[in-house]
Amino acid sequence: MSTNEIASPANVIGSKKRLPPEVSILGVLIGIAIVFEILGWIFVGDSFLANKQRLSIIILQVSVIGIIAVGVTQVIITAGVDLSSGSVVGLAAMVAASLAQTSANPRAVYPALTDMSPIWAILAGLGVGLLAGTVNGSLIARTKIPPFIATLGMMVSARGLAKWYTLGQPVALLDDSFTWFGKSFNILGFPLPLPVIVFLLVAVIFHIALTYTRYGKFTYAIGANPQAARVSGINIGGHLVKVYAIAGLLSGLAGVMTAARAASGQPGMGVAYELDAIAAAVIGGTSLSGGVGRITGTVIGTIILGVLTSGFTFLKVGAYYQEIIKGIIIVAAVIIDQHRQNKRKKA
Amino acid sequence: MKKFLLGAAISALMAGSAFAGDVGVSMANSDTFLTVLRKGIEKSAADASQPVVIEIADDDVNKQLSQVQNFIAAKVDAIIVNPVDTSATGPMTKLANDAGIPIVYVNREPIDVGALGAKGAFVGSNEVDSGTLETKEVCRILKEAGKTEAGILIMVGDLANQAAVMRTKDIHDVNAGSECGVKLNVIDEQTAGWDPVKAQDLMTNWIAAGHKPDAVISNNDNMAIGAINAMKAAGWDMKDVIVAGVDATQEALAYMKAGDLDVTVFQNAAAQGGGAVETAMKLAKGEAVTSPVWVPFELVTPANMDQYTTKN
Numbered sequence: 001m002s003t004n005e006i007a008s009p010a011n012v013i014g015s016k017k018r019l020p021p022e023v024s025i026l027g028v029l030i031g032i033a034i035v036f037e038i039l040g041w042i043f044v045g046d047s048f049l050a051n052k053q054r055l056s057i058i059i060l061q062v063s064v065i066g067i068i069a070v071g072v073t074q075v076i077i078t079a080g081v082d083l084s085s086g087s088v089v090g091l092a093a094m095v096a097a098s099l100a101q102t103s104a105n106p107r108a109v110y111p112a113l114t115d116m117s118p119i120w121a122i123l124a125g126l127g128v129g130l131l132a133g134t135v136n137g138s139l140i141a142r143t144k145i146p147p148f149i150a151t152l153g154m155m156v157s158a159r160g161l162a163k164w165y166t167l168g169q170p171v172a173l174l175d176d177s178f179t180w181f182g183k184s185f186n187i188l189g190f191p192l193p194l195p196v197i198v199f200l201l202v203a204v205i206f207h208i209a210l211t212y213t214r215y216g217k218f219t220y221a222i223g224a225n226p227q228a229a230r231v232s233g234i235n236i237g238g239h240l241v242k243v244y245a246i247a248g249l250l251s252g253l254a255g256v257m258t259a260a261r262a263a264s265g266q267p268g269m270g271v272a273y274e275l276d277a278i279a280a281a282v283i284g285g286t287s288l289s290g291g292v293g294r295i296t297g298t299v300i301g302t303i304i305l306g307v308l309t310s311g312f313t314f315l316k317v318g319a320y321y322q323e324i325i326k327g328i329i330i331v332a333a334v335i336i337d338q339h340r341q342n343k344r345k346k347a
Numbered sequence: 348m349k350k351f352l353l354g355a356a357i358s359a360l361m362a363g364s365a366f367a368g369d370v371g372v373s374m375a376n377s378d379t380f381l382t383v384l385r386k387g388i389e390k391s392a393a394d395a396s397q398p399v400v401i402e403i404a405d406d407d408v409n410k411q412l413s414q415v416q417n418f419i420a421a422k423v424d425a426i427i428v429n430p431v432d433t434s435a436t437g438p439m440t441k442l443a444n445d446a447g448i449p450i451v452y453v454n455r456e457p458i459d460v461g462a463l464g465a466k467g468a469f470v471g472s473n474e475v476d477s478g479t480l481e482t483k484e485v486c487r488i489l490k491e492a493g494k495t496e497a498g499i500l501i502m503v504g505d506l507a508n509q510a511a512v513m514r515t516k517d518i519h520d521v522n523a524g525s526e527c528g529v530k531l532n533v534i535d536e537q538t539a540g541w542d543p544v545k546a547q548d549l550m551t552n553w554i555a556a557g558h559k560p561d562a563v564i565s566n567n568d569n570m571a572i573g574a575i576n577a578m579k580a581a582g583w584d585m586k587d588v589i590v591a592g593v594d595a596t597q598e599a600l601a602y603m604k605a606g607d608l609d610v611t612v613f614q615n616a617a618a619q620g621g622g623a624v625e626t627a628m629k630l631a632k633g634e635a636v637t638s639p640v641w642v643p644f645e646l647v648t649p650a651n652m653d654q655y656t657t658k659n
Contacts, residue, residue, distance in 0.1 A: 046557065053581070054555035061548035107597070168378050172598035184580055262543040263576065264598060266569075267378075269544070313552040319506060319538040 021285050022297035024340040028333045029304050036311035048314055056191040062306035063199035067254040069277040070206050071247030073298045076281055078243055079223040079290025080147035084154035085251045085277055088132045089270030090162040092255025096125030097171035097265025100178035109171055118178040125256035126249060132158055133248015134241060141237030162267040171265035182261030195257045207295040219243060224291030280305055283333050304333060370627050371418030372401040372427040373411050380616055384454060387620025397628060408432050415439045425449040425627035434458045440467060449630030453623040460639060466630055468638035470622040474510055476644045477612045478517025481591050484610045484646055485562050486527040488589050497529055497561035500553055501536040502546055502574060504566040514566045514593060534558050539570045546573025554581045560588060568592035568599035568611055575607045595647045595655050603652050613645040613655055
């Protein structure tokens, strides 16, 4: 099996005859859900899946991770990595929250800027993310330093900025018009939280962008074979700036949603989110060596993380054991997925 | 130009240097709580006209050790350490003892608390009290409501953190002893890593699992607030559930005022800072100090919350 064979973008985009690769990871997701369902009837005497509230929380609790993972997937497809997502979430949450405070707060960050329209807070949060992502991309494109190092620097600095912004103080008492963006709505009796809608919308947009546009073709081409991409006239540096800027923008959006959900901004928000996002992308079939990956797979990978969290709480698995088991399941899911894909290739 | 900048940078660094007669302070980091504590140190030092030099160790054990070594080299009168790692205080205690310089640990209890020597002390609050005060108040409210048995959910902080482990143990200890008066049945006990969003998700998962607790006892206010937000989103009446936290943050007091949070516990960071300066000055003068010096936790309820709105 040569690397070129998997990495060729034509294989990923062009093949319509075979089943899409994420069918096997969907099988893993369904398998895990069925295991929880069976264990539920045995140990708890209740159904895991036949519960609207649980189905809603399964996606809600990972929708912020999912929004980041959509951006991270694109970065990984270019054979890069973004370690700064979690810190950018923290910084964007702080900046957005500081512009969404009510005048009822005697110690608002900006006493003159309270009770404003939530649009400013959201734009500021998105702007912070976009800026951080653009800096990441420019550093990588201009100085040619490895993405690991460039985004590691941003991870440390953005977290520092988030703490410095209010000297470690949390930003509390946010306006209802802002926290509305973290709330749930009942649609036909089904609780549908806004973060979930935003996550799915973001996923659809970037699925289309990656599959059907020139932006997507360039992204796969750069990750699969940068030399070939350069020879065929793609401005690699310029395109990388775009990809990292989008990843940053989505981290900023994730920060805004986090602050809205918690109704506060805290400098420690989003710690280690980048690792969950990378895990979601990799579980979903994105290859860390670049050129391979689909948003649909990442969405399934994200939902697997949510099913694990809800399933463990449902079965009352002790807190210490949860993390141990979660790590094993993440690795096992990827092994099963790869094993099946290899078998299908040989057949 | 370059030399000028270098010179400026060096003199900026020198501004933090300690001299004899000072009290050297090394703080673990500058989060919300430790910032209040640091301000307590600065204020009581200013009140006593005692010069202090404050360094931040950024949660780095080695950096803190170097800071202490620098203080000793500068022959300061006393050293105050807010340890990064409570199990790594031995070397710092030894360095200070060997140099004959008093060392005072503050807020986080060092592992060698019983062997700090005549010129060593610990100033802090007893973590056994925080969870105990919190749980006893929950018991009192439950008893007042005429309950003899109650289902509780426990939200645990970061599992690697001593305060999380201790406060959770306190809940079980109060329940096992005769002090509660109400039988608490622990429905479930899970971690939410001190985080309000994780706590919100955990609570929603519990609600989906059909749990109907009489009380939610959380290791801190941040998680208690997350639980409250989840219960409100599920349409629960907050009068039916007792929610308890620890820290008495501004945000928590706002939730208490709204009638959502019932119990919290105040850890007096500023008083700990003041106590540390006082103890350091006493030791520097050669006076004896009984270590540990406890600064009590204080129970905060809707009845007395007004006293605390300006403290944290």
